[in-house]
Amino acid sequence: MPWYFYLALKQLFPSGRRFPFFTIISMMGVALGVMVLVIVTSVMGGFGHELRKMIVQTEGEVQIKSRAPISDSGSLLAKVRLVPGVAAATPYVAGPVMVMASGQPAFPAFRGVDLESVDKVANLQRFVRMGLFSELDDESVIVSIALAQQLNVRMGDALEIYSPLLIEKLKADEIFLPRRFRVVGLFEIGHQHLDSSTIYGSLRAAQELYGLGQSVHGINVRLQPGLDETAAVARINQVLMPGTQAFSWMESWESFLWVLNLEKTINFFLLLFIVIIAAFSVMSSLLISVVRKTREIGLLGALGAQPRHVALCFCAQAFVIGTAGTVVGVGLGFGVLAVRNELVQGIARLLGRQDTLRQFYQFTDLPAHTLPSDLIFTVVAAIVFSTLAGLLPAWRAARLRPVEALRSE
Numbered sequence: 009m010p011w012y013f014y015l016a017l018k019q020l021f022p023s024g025r026r027f028p029f030f031t032i033i034s035m036m037g038v039a040l041g042v043m044v045l046v047i048v049t050s051v052m053g054g055f056g057h058e059l060r061k062m063i064v065q066t067e068g069e070v071q072i073k074s075r076a077p078i079s080d081s082g083s084l085l086a087k088v089r090l091v092p093g094v095a096a097a098t099p100y101v102a103g104p105v106m107v108m109a110s111g112q113p114a115f116p117a118f119r120g121v122d123l124e125s126v127d128k129v130a131n132l133q134r135f136v137r138m139g140l141f142s143e144l145d146d147e148s149v150i151v152s153i154a155l156a157q158q159l160n161v162r163m164g165d166a167l168e169i170y171s172p173l174l175i176e177k178l179k180a181d182e183i184f185l186p187r188r189f190r191v192v193g194l195f196e197i198g199h200q201h202l203d204s205s206t207i208y209g210s211l212r213a214a215q216e217l218y219g220l221g222q223s224v225h226g227i228n229v230r231l232q233p234g235l236d237e238t239a240a241v242a243r244i245n246q247v248l249m250p251g252t253q254a255f256s257w258m259e260s261w262e263s264f265l266w267v268l269n270l271e272k273t274i275n276f277f278l279l280l281f282i283v284i285i286a287a288f289s290v291m292s293s294l295l296i297s298v299v300r301k302t303r304e305i306g307l308l309g310a311l312g313a314q315p316r317h318v319a320l321c322f323c324a325q326a327f328v329i330g331t332a333g334t335v336v337g338v339g340l341g342f343g344v345l346a347v348r349n350e351l352v353q354g355i356a357r358l359l360g361r362q363d364t365l366r367q368f369y370q371f372t373d374l375p376a377h378t379l380p381s382d383l384i385f386t387v388v389a390a391i392v393f394s395t396l397a398g399l400l401p402a403w404r405a406a407r408l409r410p411v412e413a414l415r416s417e
Contacts, residue, residue: 030293035333037286042337042390043344045279049382050345052272054375056265062197063257068096068129069237070229070244071260074252077223087247088227093235094244096128099224101214106174107207108186109159109167116155116205118169120214129230132195132208138163139193141208150193150208165191169207171217187217229254276382283390287397290329294322294401319402323395326402330394334387345376 021028078084081099088097101120106113123144126132133141137153144150149169151161161167168186189209197206215221231240237256244254258265344351352374 030296031329034286034290034293034329035336037289038283038330038333038390038394039337039340041279041282041286042334042386043340044282045276045386045390046338046341046378046383047344047348048275048279049272049386050341050376050378051348051374052268052275053379053382054377056268056272057377058375059261059264059268060257063261065134066130066132066197067257068098068228068230069257070231070241070254071257072097072227072229072244072248072252072254074226076251077220077225078227078252079221079223081222081224081227084249084252085227088229088244091240091243091247093232093240094229095232096125096230097227098122098125098129099211099227101211101218101220101225103214103218103225104172105207105217106170107155107159107167108170109161109165112159114155114159114205116152116207118207118209118214118217120209120211120217122211129228135195135197136193137196141193143192144208144210146210146213147190148192148209149189149213150195151191152206153194153196155205155207156191156194161191163191163194167191169217171219173217173219187213189213280389283393286333287330287393290326290394291397291400294325294398295404297322297325297401318405322402322405323398326398327391327395330391330397333394334390337390338383338387342378345378348374348376 021031072078072084072088078099085097085099088094099122101118103118104115105118106115121130121132127141136150139150141150149167151159151167156162159167166188168188170186174186195208211224215223229240229244231237237258241254241256241259248254
């Protein structure tokens with residue numbers, strides 16, 4: 009071990025019972041900054057990760073959409089299923105409706121799915137909390153739990169669904185009665201928006217509500233595991249008719265993902281200033297150390313130590329403080345993430361804001377997903393900033409002349 013690195017460690021952690029107060033304070037400053045960065049990037053990454061799982065599990069990796077209803081969906085499905093890499097495909101109809109139950113109105117989205125092929129693309133049964141998805145038929149629906157609470161309906165209750173065609177029929181002086189459906193299941197996906205405004209029904213029932221005949225609004229596609237989504241979308245588009253196009257889940261949700269990534273990036277760079285402030289505390293601590301140890305620095309010069317070795321001694325101290333603080337910060341960050349839901353729920357109960365949190369929060373649990381790239385960037389940035397903070401003290405120590413330093417009081 010080089011002598012200047014050994015001396016740096018001895019100055020940071022002196023022998024005996026002396027508590028290294030300035031060293032611990034400097035390390036904790038870096039640790040707190042790293043901890044906050046790890047928590048924020050993991051939580052923001054968790055939103056994107058949970059969104060991807062939710063989309064893929066409910067809609068598949070690829071969605072085929074058209075500017076007009078797809079009339080010849082049978083032949084299009086056959087072509088899509090023959091595309092290399094496609095594991096399954098299922099048609100769907102989706103749109104807004106008005107629902108009445110127990111005198112309570114609501115305006116959810118009605119999603120009509122093909123009961124014979126939807127299980128091969130979307131694993132919707134895993135989200136059903138009461139009832140079975142297999143019990144769904146043309147006269148029944150599965151309602152989200154939050155919507156069921158809003159409408160005050162339970163398993164087996166009936167509700168009336170009004171089609172958007174009602175207005176057009178009234179303009180033509182025609183009578184268009186609502187359809188009655190029986191609730192055979194309650195589901196919860198985990199995303200507040202979908203859990204408060206979605207109804208699942210059969211494809212045939214949705215086609216009747218929208219007057220589509222045999223047409224559909226689109227097709228959801230499930231790809232084989234590990235397949236590149238961009239390449240699969242390009243192959244699918246080659247077999248589609250003009251006016252119809254395939255989109256990956258990232259393209260379908262591009263605007264939302266862009267906003268999510270923008271928020272994550274802005275939060276990261278804003279919170280990075282905490283690490284920079286901690287680096288300034290490291291620099292001031294080392295500058296104080298240079299002033300306090302002026303005579304020792306002069307003695308090193310008198311014994312033949314070169315100025316660059318003296319400078320490396322203080323740079324090494326900054327590096328050790330940054331590395332140790334980063335390790336502690338990463339540990340604290342993952343420790344907080346492990347109990348994040350308990351902390352959030354505890355704060356909400358303490359403030360009496362459980363309902364407010366549930367209303368404005370987009371997921372039932374606080375998600376967390378740490379990307380290796382985010383963690384590496386955080387660690388490298390913290391160590392680099394801390395090491396750079398040692399440059400000014402090192403420069404000052406290297407410029408001290410041995411004779412003047414030994415005369416210092």
